[in-house]
Amino acid sequence: MTKTDTSKENSTLFHAQSIDKSVEMLKTNLSSGLSENEAQQRLSTYGPNQLKAHNRKSIFKMFLAQLQDALIYVLFAAVVITMFMGEYLDGIIIIIVILINATLGVVQEIRAGNAIEALRKMATPKALVKRDNQVKEIGSEDVVPGDIVILDAGRYIPADLRLVESANLQIDESALTGESVAAEKDASAVFSEDYIPLGDRVNLAYMSTLVTYGRGIGVVTGTGTNTEVGKIADILSQDSETKTPLEVRLDQLGKTLGKAALAICVLIFIISFFQGRDLTEMFLTSVSLAVAAIPEGLAAIVAVVLSIGVTKMAKQNAIIKRLPAVETLGSVNIVCSDKTGTLTQNKMTVQEFFTFTDKTQKVEDQSDLSAEAHLLSSAMVLASDATLENGDSTGDPTEIALLQLADDLKIDRAALSSSQPRIDEKAFDSNRKMMSTLHQQEDKFVIYAKGAIDSIILKCKHIVEDGEIIPLTETHKTILSDAADAMSDKALRTLAVAYKPLEKQIDTENFERNLVMIGVVGMIDPPREEVKDAIATAKEAGISTIMITGDHKNTALAIAKELGIASKRSEATTGAAINNMSREELESHIEEYKVFARVSPEHKVNIVKAFRAKGNIVSMTGDGVNDAPSLNAADIGVAMGIEGTDVAKNASDMILADDNFSTIIAAIEQGRNIYNNIKKSVIFLLACNVGEVITMLVAIGVGLPIPLIATQLLWINLLTDTLPAVALGMDPGDKDVMKEKPRPLNDNFFSHGAGRRVILAGILMGILTIVAFVSGYYLHGYSPFADNIPENIEEYARTLAFLTIIGCQLFYSFSFRHEYKSIFRIGFFSNKYLFGSVVVGLLLQLIVLYVPFMTEAFKLQAVGIKEWLGVFVLSIIPLLANEVVKVFTRRKIQ
Structure with a gap:
């Protein structure tokens, strides 16, 4: 066979081909199988019967792919700028954040790429094949199209097969089709339709499924990736991974901030040029402000918040x-x-049963059950090849469910089997749709038969009711049919059972004559x-x-x-x-x-x-x-x-x-709270950064001296981009979050008024900072627009501006705890991390202000109680203003 032949055969609908036609197309021999020489030739043509491993990217390429993101590009720009300005520590921290995030991404990608490997491991059982007129066991990887494969109970199917023989053959295809009950196979079936659902192709068998009952023979139609499992592997191997909504939003935000930072840098530099300011100083200032506009701590904050969420969710399974x-x-x-x-x-369970004495009964209702109910369950147990011991089971799921029914009805199965040993049987086949077993009961005998109702009823001449065996009438048939239909309407799978007491042993040909109908059971895989x-x-x-x-x-x-x-x-x-x-x-x-x-x-x-x-x-x-x-x-x-x-x-x-399906809902709740926490951090960071930009733009635009120098801007940025932002990301979850509708796909960080809040809060903080800055001049009798202002006066004014903008940001962080719930209702201490971060932030301010070399490095001046009181009053205004806005927000949504 050539590779052209291969592609032609792979497209063949073997369920629509007869056995002879399939054997002819596959160029094989049912009685002797392939020769070893032919098998080796086909192995070289088709390749091993294995799923091909997906060609993975190298770790280096995966690492580079993690860096191809707009926000990462902006962060790299921030590294270059901060290094250029001599702020090496900031640059190193940003690089570490980038490397950690990229490494985590590579690890996750490697783990996620294991799906194909797991499929390959599933698809490598041993196979029993006929070659050179001999049956031999070979590794499944050596199976080729045209091989004759022998099937028996407990054996995994090594490749896709067109069945050529089937004797009571049942195959568990649940991993491939999702159907709980083993599929009954019929090699003689031929379908005229091109499309038949996978689970209905009774004349085919598939790689990696399990024979649970009976025996069969099949000819291999497809191996490796040319199997149904192989198709799944091919779908998985396609590089169709899409970005999550969070990744999309962060990517968009990164692009926006990058453009904004560049625009700010250029705008301030142009304004300063026309105002005749010192261009070297203004270049550093504009670059510092551009860096401040980029929340380089955002990537780390998101990673921390997500990691905390992962830990919480792992504890919730x-x-x-x-x-x-x-x-x-x-x-x-x-x-x-x-x-x-x-x-x-994923466990068939008997829900109802019917006898002519009890009528239809729920299994859980065990009060006053008749002898017929126990006879029905006993018959189902004895006419069974399944096992069920201490929760472990083997055999057909339907028969396992019948054994469980006996346990539910408090029947001692071991004693029952011991008292009525099986001495003969007539096995199930798909034509009769029933099975019968002969048992010895002391010096007498009894036959038990179970199967499809339509098949069993044709073999019955009597029924058992109220302990008596009476003739079967049309009325009885109608009653039985109505009971079965009622079960079917509830999507229960029905199974009938009958018996026949005997004085002496008979041959199997007479097993299924003149039976006595006992009743019907209805079962389903319950929720x-x-x-x-x-x-x-x-x-x-x-x-x-x-x-x-x-x-x-x-x-x-x-x-x-x-x-x-x-x-x-x-x-x-x-x-x-x-x-x-x-x-x-x-x-x-x-x-x-x-x-x-x-x-x-x-x-x-x-x-x-x-x-x-x-x-x-x-x-x-x-x-x-x-x-x-x-x-x-x-x-x-x-x-x-x-x-x-x-x-x-x-x-x-x-x-x-x-x-547990309910764990998904708990995970969704956790996911909603995590997103809300990330959004809090993002909006807080941007509001703070906008405040810094407004402060600088307004001051430079109206001709004021620079209110904040480069090192001060970087300190502010470092302080607010870490402690309060991370603490907001660790906020306890809102218990009412599941009362909200899911976020729309086009929702972003600025939806629902968040963008407006960023602008208004930024403007307010900027104005308050300028007020503090200008006040510093007037408190010493100087106009900020005057010439030749002493350097110590400028440092004093900048100190007030520096303390005010950081105070505004630290106190304002409390208002982000909830969109409309008051912080006084939520409590300042319910997020101990946030409260602690504000305290630590204030302590760091004291260090910067009162440790001499720090004061000199940041060009600040130590101030007294009067200045601190003024700074405090200005700093709490954004928090109080937001609380007032929340009052109106609550009234609006109520």
Whole structure:
């Protein structure tokens, strides 16, 4: 075979081909298999049966990529400027911040790139193949298209197969399709449609799925990346990572501040030139002011705030892999959740059962159960090949659920099996849709049979009711049918059971004749108990929960209704319907649906992308291999930590250590508070910086002396860009944050009046600083516009301006605790970090002012109590003014 042949075969829809046609296309022999020579030739043509590792960037390239950001460029400019001015310590600190952030980003990228490797590890079991007319076990990496693979219970499937034989074959495909129940396979099936959902292709088997029952033979149709798992790996390997909302906002802010800093620098220098000021001094001053306009501490503050958030969330069982994802959680307004194992327990459970004596009963209602109820459960236990001991189980999930039913009804299964040992059986097959077992009961015998209702009822001539075996009538059939339909309407999977007492042993051909109908059970993979409340909380917070599953539509809709996700049938659709939609049609109708059933991994990705295209910020939860591409495509991918596969965990941004859906809601609450804290820090920093810019621009514009020299500006910047800003980022969370709606996608740091607050606060602080500056001259009998003012008078005026602007910024930080709640209600001490930072800031001011060499370095003068009182009065004005504004804000929103 050539590589051209390969691409042709990969596009073949093998579910629509007969066995003979498939074997012919794959050029193989069912009886003898491939020859070793042919297998080696195909191995060289197709390559090993492994998923290709994604070509990763080198660590150096990843490091450089972390530095390609507008805010980082601005910070580098700040480094150059501060170094040029001789402020080497500031420059070194900025460089350290940049390097730490870049290193953290590289570490996160390396960890996130492990999804393909996890897939490769999943796909390397041993394989039983037929070659040269001999059955041999080989490494799965050596399997090639055309190989004849032998399947039996407990064996992982090494590659994608077209089944050619199946005997009661059942395969657990939950990691690929999301369906809880093992899929029954039928090699003889041939489909006429081109598109059949993955979970419905009963004549195919897929790499990395597990045989749970029966046996089969298949011919390999695809290996490595040409398998369904390989398609998922290919989707994951595509470089489609997008920036989080926080990264986008910080990037925009960095560009804006960079342009603003340059404009300020040029403007002040031009004004000074025309005013005839000393150009050397003004160059340093304008550059210092430009540096002051850039909050170079912002990157460090954001990193600190996010790290604190990650630590808190880890204690709440939410493990964050990528720091900016913490903030993104606060923006989420759509949570797309896989059903199996996420919203449900991933464990089939009997909910109801019916006997002609008890009628329909809930399992939890065990009062006055009849002998028929115990007979029904006993029959289900005896006609079973599953095991369940101390919570550990093996076998078909349906049979495991029936064993649990017996435990719920307080039946001693061990004693039951011992008293009625199995001596013969007629195994389940997909044509009969039932199985029967023969048991010896003392000196008599009994047959138990379970299976589909339609199959069992045809074998029955009697029913058991009130302890008596009576003839089966049409009325009985109607009653039984109505009971089964009622269960089906609740999306319960139904299973019937019958028996037949015997005086002597009979052969298997007569096992299933003249049976006695006992009853029916209805089972489902039930919702997790805590999920309903979590979904309700999310709804109150403006967050919609969407179910995306590979399971059947009726089952998914029933669970969705019970959980409060959907209320009507029109809110559910299927993968087949999505397949018939164009991308534009899907995007236009996407918000009409709450449940997406019978979908493939590609559909999941398209659904997530469609929601995002409508302006939503989307979280996707899941645990299986099939969820990995959609986890990767979502704004926030959330994997289950206990039941989740390594592939899902590595493709996600967050892992739930307790697999609890409600943990997602707690994480969203934490994410909202974290974003609010980051916004507080950003707005505070910008308001302070605007105050400094206004002070300098107004003073220079009206012809005043320079109120703050370069070193003073850098000190102010260092003081306010660290202590209060970081402390605001550590503010305790607002308990009312989940009563708010999610932030819109176009929301930014300046939304909801924050930009106006920055400007007004900056203007107010600038005016108060100039007032203090001018007062310094007049207190000594000088006009600030006069010529030949003594140097000590200028230092005195600058000292008052220096103390006032820092005092304004330190006290004003308290007003940022909440947008409209008063600081007097919240309390000055409820954020001990902020209170401590203000105290430390004031102490540092005392050091600068009263330690002689510091005073001389910053060209300041020591002042007395009278000056300090004046500075204090001016400094608390912004805080008090903001409290007055909050009064009107509260009245407006009430």
